[in-house]
Amino acid sequence: MDHGKQEPLASKLRPLTLDGFVGQEHLVGKNKPLRKAIEDRKLFSFILWGPPGVGKTTLARIYAGALDARFYELSGVSAGKDDIRRVIDDPNMIDPRPKVLFLDEIHRLNKAQQDFLLPFVESGTITLIGATTENPSFEVVPALLSRSRVFTLKSLIKEELESIVLKSKIKIEKAALEWLVTLANGDARIALTALENARDLYGKVTVDTLKSTFERSFIRFDKKGEEHYDTISAFIKSMRASDADAAIYYLARMLEGGEDPKFIARRMVIFASEDVGLSQSTALVVANEVFRAVEVIGLPEAAINLAHGVAYLANATKDRSAYDALREAQADVRAYGNISIPLRIRNAPTKLMKESGYGVGYEKYSQESFLPDELKGKVYLKKKNKPLEEEK
Numbered sequence: 001m002d003h004g005k006q007e008p009l010a011s012k013l014r015p016l017t018l019d020g021f022v023g024q025e026h027l028v029g030k031n032k033p034l035r036k037a038i039e040d041r042k043l044f045s046f047i048l049w050g051p052p053g054v055g056k057t058t059l060a061r062i063y064a065g066a067l068d069a070r071f072y073e074l075s076g077v078s079a080g081k082d083d084i085r086r087v088i089d090d091p092n093m094i095d096p097r098p099k100v101l102f103l104d105e106i107h108r109l110n111k112a113q114q115d116f117l118l119p120f121v122e123s124g125t126i127t128l129i130g131a132t133t134e135n136p137s138f139e140v141v142p143a144l145l146s147r148s149r150v151f152t153l154k155s156l157i158k159e160e161l162e163s164i165v166l167k168s169k170i171k172i173e174k175a176a177l178e179w180l181v182t183l184a185n186g187d188a189r190i191a192l193t194a195l196e197n198a199r200d201l202y203g204k205v206t207v208d209t210l211k212s213t214f215e216r217s218f219i220r221f222d223k224k225g226e227e228h229y230d231t232i233s234a235f236i237k238s239m240r241a242s243d244a245d246a247a248i249y250y251l252a253r254m255l256e257g258g259e260d261p262k263f264i265a266r267r268m269v270i271f272a273s274e275d276v277g278l279s280q281s282t283a284l285v286v287a288n289e290v291f292r293a294v295e296v297i298g299l300p301e302a303a304i305n306l307a308h309g310v311a312y313l314a315n316a317t318k319d320r321s322a323y324d325a326l327r328e329a330q331a332d333v334r335a336y337g338n339i340s341i342p343l344r345i346r347n348a349p350t351k352l353m354k355e356s357g358y359g360v361g362y363e364k365y366s367q368e369s370f371l372p373d374e375l376k377g378k379v380y381l382k383k384k385n386k387p388l389e390e391e392k
Contacts (some may be wrong), residue, residue, distance in 0.1 A: 002088045003104070005100070007045065007174065008192075008193070008196065009168060009170075009193070009195065009196040010189045010192040010193060010196075012046055013063070013164070013167055013168060013192065014057075014058050014061070015058065016061070016062065016063060016065060017062060017066075018035060018038060021055065021058065021059070021062065021155075022055075022156070022160050022163050022164050022167075022188075023054060023055055023156045023157075023160045024054070024055055024059070024153050026154070027059075027061070027153070027345075028166055033151070034059065034063075035150055035320075037063070037301075038063055038124060038240070039060060040065045041066060041067050043067060043069075043127055044127065044148075044149065045121050045127050045128040045129070045147060045148040045149070046127065046128075046129060046130075046148050046149040046150065046151055047106065047129070047130040047131070047132065047136050047140065047145070047148050047149070047150045047151070048060065048123075048130070048131045048132070048134050048151050048153060049131075049133075049134075049135070049150055049151070049152050049379060050133070050152060050153025050154060050155075051133055051153070051154075051155050051186060051187065052133055052187050052189065052190075052215055053155065053188045053189035053190055053191075054153045054155060054156055054158075054186065054187070054286055055153065055188070056104075056131040056153060057073075057102070057104060057131065060073075060102040060129045060131065061100075061102075063100070063129065064100040064102070064129075066216075066246075067098060067100070068097055069097055069099065069100040069127070069289065070090070070095060070097050070098070070099050070100065071102065072087045072090075072099065072100070072101045072102065073102045073104070074101065074102070074103050074104070075103075075104045075105055075108075075260075076103055076104060076106050076107065076108030076109045077105055077108050079103070079109070079113075079118050080113065084101070084113070084116060084117060085197075087101050087126065088120055088126060095226035098127055099101050099125070099126045099127065100126070100127045100128075100129060100130050101126045101127070101129070102129045102131070103128065103130050103131070103231065105131065105132060105133070106129045106130035106131060106132050106135070106136075106139070106140060107132040107133075107134040107139035107140065107260065107262070108260070108298075108299075109298070110294075110295060110296055110297060110298030110302075111141055111295045112296060112391070113298070114140065114141045114144050114290070115141060115143070115144075116142050117144060118144055118147075119143065119147075121147055122128045128144075128148065129149065133265070134260060134329065136150055138262070138266075139262065145274050151335065152324050153189075154183070154333050155186025156186045156187070157186070158181050158182075161180075161181040161184055161186070161188060161191055162177060162181055164188045164191065164192070165177060165180065165181065165191055165192065166199040168192065168195060168196075169385075170195055170196070170199055170205060171204070171205065172195065172204065172205040173206055175206075175207055176205050176206050176207045176210055177209060178211075179207045179211075180194060180205075180210055180264055180293050181212060182196065183210075194210055194213050194214060195210075196280075197213045198210050198213040200213075205316070212352050220332060222287030223256065229251055231253060231254055231257075231259075232250075232254070232263075232264075232267060234246070234250045235250035235251060235264075235267070236267065236271060238314065239247075239251060239271060239275070239314045240271075240275050240318065242314055242316075242318070243314065244310070244311050244314035244315055247310050247311075247313075247314045248262075248307055248310055248311065248314075249307055251303075251307060251310050252316065253263060255280060255299070255303055255306070261294045261298075261299055261302055261303070261306060262291070262294055262295065265287075265290055265291040265294045265306065266291065266305060266311075267293055268287045268290060268291070268306075268309055268310070268313060269284070269287040269288055270289075271287070271313055272284040272286070272287035272313060272321065273320075273323065274320065274323045275318050275320060276313060276316045276317070276318055276319065277318075277319040277320060277321060277322045278318055278319050278321060278322055279316070279318060280316045280319075281318035282317050283313055286309055286312050286313070286314065287309055289309075290305050290306060290308070290309035293305035294306065319383060321381055321382050321383035322381065322383075323382075324382070325380035325381040325382070326380075329380050329382050332375060332378070336372075336375070337372060339372045339373075339375075340372055340373070341372060342370060342371075342372065342373070345377060
């Protein structure tokens with residue numbers, strides 16, 4: 001049988017009401033917040049934050065359906081202001097139903113695009129449901145975030161994934177089912193796609209056919225799996241070794257695989273202080289400006305800004321003295337606890353404190369160590385504190 005042109009299994013099994021929804025009991029269980037909002041038909045904007053394949057799109061559709069709303073779906077990867085405006089300016093004015101705009105991967109919208117949404121959300125022209133795999137505190141502009149509730153979703157547990165797979169009515173061996181839910185790692189979409197592909201390609205679903213399916217279907221950049229960490233590690237280590245060619249290659253690999261550019265830019269800001277540090281303090285300025293450019297411009301053009309920043313950081317001289325000093329000081333804080341601060345550098349806002357010796361003997365430009373007595377003579381920052389113009 002040719003299943004190639006049929007509706008994908010993950011879409012076909014998508015429930016229309018909460019009765020068929022699996023998982024997220026902390027949100028949709030009895031008397032839980034999202035269930036109450038759906039049952040009471042409460043209209044408000046919210047953001048669904050959680051890993052892929054856990055029901056964000058399904059919940060958005062169930063919510064819109066329960067409110068009998070006009071449902072519009074856009075992706076932050078491809079949507080622009082014109083797409084959003086078409087939703088807002090939908091000419092069907094005689095339809096009194098509320099407009100619900102579902103924006104998948106809302107974190108992929110740049111700041112200007114998110115700001116564009118704000119007045120329409122504020123006025124109630126649209127009710128916004130955003131879905132994101134990234135922390136909305138970092139990825140959604142504060143003004144938009146303050147006008148939305150945030151619901152945090154969790155990865156599906158093994159029993160929940162099994163329940164979803166079995167709803168498909170596709171025959172699957174017990175060992176294959178266990179193997180599938182383990183490999184899917186809490187993502188129902190991955191589980192159902194692999195299940196469907198194994199059936200369509202091989203006519204049966206076994207451990208072996210699933211393995212073959214995964215090999216064929218998942219040669220891609222897995223933003224949440226091992227390749228995500230391997231690639232970002234290779235990217236950082238290439239910049240650390242001043243191998244600009246390798247660093248730009250791994251940058252391109254992440255971007256082509258769909259990695260969030262703001263995640264890459266954040267790592268570059270960290271790298272600027274951790275690895276370049278005092279040897280070239282302008283690196284932090286450059287990295288911050290790259291992050292800002294990614295926020296404001298967005299892909300695909302922001303890839304150029306990222307490449308510029310990567311080339312700069314890779315070619316910069318390296319110095320980890322500030323980073324190493326912090327780590328050594330943190331180790332001493334943990335080892336010694338809150339040891340006594342020398343009296344002469346304590347604050348003395350009251351007469352009693354002054355009489356007790358607080359602030360006595362303090363000199364602004366003293367050459368004597370201000371460290372606690374237990375740490376006298378300790379040197380955390382190994383790099384000499386001299387003007388940068390002398391460090392050439």
